[in-house]
Amino acid sequence: MSNIKKVGMYVFLSVCAFISIFPFLWMLTSSTNVSADVTKGRILPGSHLFENIKNLFESVDISNALLNSAKVSISTTLLSLLIASLAGFGFEIYRSKARDAVFSILLLSMMIPFAAIMIPLFQMFGKISNVVPFVGIDTLSGVVLPTVVTAFLIFFFRQNAKMFPKDLLEAGRIDGLTEIGLFFKVFMPTMKTTYAAAGIITFMSSWNNYLWPLIVLQSPENQTVPLLISTLGSAYSPDYGMIMTAIVISTIPTALVFFFMQKHFVAGMTGSVK
Amino acid sequence: MSTAKKGMSIERKSNLTGWLFVSLAVIMIFVFYFYPMFQALLLSFKSGTGMNLQFTGIDNYKRLFSDITFITALKNTFIYLIIQVPIMIILALFISVLLNNSQLKLKGFFRTAIFLPAVTSLVAYSVIFKYLFATDGLVNKLLMNIHLIQTPIAWITDPFWAKVTIIIAITWRWTGYNMIFYLSSLQNIDNSIYEAARIDGASATRQFFGITIPLLKPIILFTSITSTIGTLQLFDEVVNITKGGPGNSTLSISQYIYNLSFKYSSDFGYAATVSYSIVVIIIILAFLQFKLAGDDK
Numbered sequence: 001m002s003n004i005k006k007v008g009m010y011v012f013l014s015v016c017a018f019i020s021i022f023p024f025l026w027m028l029t030s031s032t033n034v035s036a037d038v039t040k041g042r043i044l045p046g047s048h049l050f051e052n053i054k055n056l057f058e059s060v061d062i063s064n065a066l067l068n069s070a071k072v073s074i075s076t077t078l079l080s081l082l083i084a085s086l087a088g089f090g091f092e093i094y095r096s097k098a099r100d101a102v103f104s105i106l107l108l109s110m111m112i113p114f115a116a117i118m119i120p121l122f123q124m125f126g127k128i129s130n131v132v133p134f135v136g137i138d139t140l141s142g143v144v145l146p147t148v149v150t151a152f153l154i155f156f157f158r159q160n161a162k163m164f165p166k167d168l169l170e171a172g173r174i175d176g177l178t179e180i181g182l183f184f185k186v187f188m189p190t191m192k193t194t195y196a197a198a199g200i201i202t203f204m205s206s207w208n209n210y211l212w213p214l215i216v217l218q219s220p221e222n223q224t225v226p227l228l229i230s231t232l233g234s235a236y237s238p239d240y241g242m243i244m245t246a247i248v249i250s251t252i253p254t255a256l257v258f259f260f261m262q263k264h265f266v267a268g269m270t271g272s273v274k
Numbered sequence: 275m276s277t278a279k280k281g282m283s284i285e286r287k288s289n290l291t292g293w294l295f296v297s298l299a300v301i302m303i304f305v306f307y308f309y310p311m312f313q314a315l316l317l318s319f320k321s322g323t324g325m326n327l328q329f330t331g332i333d334n335y336k337r338l339f340s341d342i343t344f345i346t347a348l349k350n351t352f353i354y355l356i357i358q359v360p361i362m363i364i365l366a367l368f369i370s371v372l373l374n375n376s377q378l379k380l381k382g383f384f385r386t387a388i389f390l391p392a393v394t395s396l397v398a399y400s401v402i403f404k405y406l407f408a409t410d411g412l413v414n415k416l417l418m419n420i421h422l423i424q425t426p427i428a429w430i431t432d433p434f435w436a437k438v439t440i441i442i443a444i445t446w447r448w449t450g451y452n453m454i455f456y457l458s459s460l461q462n463i464d465n466s467i468y469e470a471a472r473i474d475g476a477s478a479t480r481q482f483f484g485i486t487i488p489l490l491k492p493i494i495l496f497t498s499i500t501s502t503i504g505t506l507q508l509f510d511e512v513v514n515i516t517k518g519g520p521g522n523s524t525l526s527i528s529q530y531i532y533n534l535s536f537k538y539s540s541d542f543g544y545a546a547t548v549s550y551s552i553v554v555i556i557i558i559l560a561f562l563q564f565k566l567a568g569d570d571k
Binding site for chain 2: 009012013016017019020021023024026027038039041043083084086087089090091093094095096099102106109110111112113114115116117118119120121122123124145146148149151154179183204207208210211215225226229230232233234238240243244247250251254255258262
């Protein structure tokens with residue numbers, strides 16, 4: 001490769017990397033500045049982080065929003081992983097024509113836009129509210145339920161189950177394990193990477209989900225983090241330093257999950273694409 | 275005879291086990307996707323406020339074609355789709371090819387940096403973009419400092435620039451995400467194919483269009499379909515960056531459905547009709563994309 005091309009390549013990638021990172025840097029430094037400095041265009045870090053944190057926790061109930069988001073995302077992730085992997089295992093290990101047909105039908109649901117089903121879902125949960133109040137409108141379980149299972153996740157587990165060594169199942173059967181025992185004691189431990197990748201995807205999308213919680217949650221004490229950030233962001237005279245602090249805090253969980261599990265994530269994604 | 279019978283029962287038992295494993299997921303997909311989809315179809319033939327709905331036949335569908343706000347939302351969504359999706363896919367492809375170069379240093383840094391936007395929540399990055407692109411915001415200050423512009427651009431408050439801002443925002447958020455898919459497929463391509471091409475004297479551009487693009491076709495198809503579906507459902511960004519304004523110039527279809535259901539007079543019936551328009555568009559576009567990709571095979 002010629003030197004000019006090489007330089008061009010590095011310049012281009014550096015510009016892309018800079019554009020990608022800059023909003024994060026600005027968010028981080030702004031969380032340490034007072035609102036007036038942020039407006040003036042200050043991009044260097046300041047010394048007002050603790051003041052912003054104090055203002056944030058005094059003016060809005062962010063700890064409660066964080067707790068709500070944690071409850072929603074953790075329960076969504078655990079239920080998703082269990083139900084979708086049971087299905088992925090079932091579709092791949094016990095293959096039959098009928099089940100393959102059902103699987104194809106399930107995949108069609110990936111084409112359904114959420115906007116098309118949100119009104120019937122809202123009505124459905126309105127009716128559930130009358131019978132079982134704790135899973136209906138304005139409840140955290142109401143946020144979790146319709147988002148637990150996606151056809152994408154079932155597909156993801158099935159694709160990865162194709163690479164699962166089937167001899168292990170035979171060996172397990174000879175050892176006297178039941179079919180469900182094989183799933184929990186042989187399949188689950190072998191497929192750790194797949195579970196990690198699926199867990200990251202599910203946790204992130206659940207933590208960041210906005211539209212459905214916006215519809216189903218009503219009272220302020222049930223607010224999740226994205227709803228709170230959206231309210232703060234649309235304030236008439238915003239306190240920029242404080243809002244940036246809120247955004248930083250709201251990004252920490254997903255950033256941590258991503259950085260600690262990045263290797264699994266890439267490996268898992270590659271597996272599903274193969 | 276007895277062994278055949280025994281074989282059948284084992285098969286049946288295994289068949290039942292298979293159904294048990296998939297049952298919960300299948301039931302949930304039907305309850306939370308297909309049943310609401312059917313309900314929305316019924317709703318689309320009804321009209322009224324809140325829960326008081328009457329059957330009105332195809333009135334809603336007639337209203338759809340004369341509804342100026344709907345046509346505006348449809349137009350906006352198509353502008354996002356036609357401009358943003360190709361730009362993003364080409365950019366993501368280009369970056370992933372550069373990152374796949376074995377001589378490149380700092381590969382890990384570039385990959386992580388460019389993927390980073392995909393970690394943020396849509397609401398959080400939208401709020402950040404709203405402030406960055408404010409008329410007195412940092413982007414304008416920067417552009418004026420390097421003398422690219424003389425007067426600040428009204429990124430959020432001008433109907434044209436507001437659309438540009440939305441397109442820049444979505445491209446920022448999703449390019450790295452798509453890049454990861456291309457990168458992982460590129461790593462699976464056998465290097466010897468490129469070596470053979472080089473020996474034959476094929477240029478880098480020829481190699482890109484002659485080898486890389488055809489081999490990546492399935493994954494390009496996959497990402498363009500998911501991006502299309504994603505763009506047709508655009509909501510979080512528009513609501514949090516421009517609120518659909520100025521004067522509906524950035525309004526998306528999803529936001530219009532939300533407004534019809536929960537902001538205006540709660541016309542669930544008509545909102546369902548509007549939502550079915552997205553379903554129809556998704557089916558048509560997915561079909562076209564499959565056709566386009568399938569023709570060469």
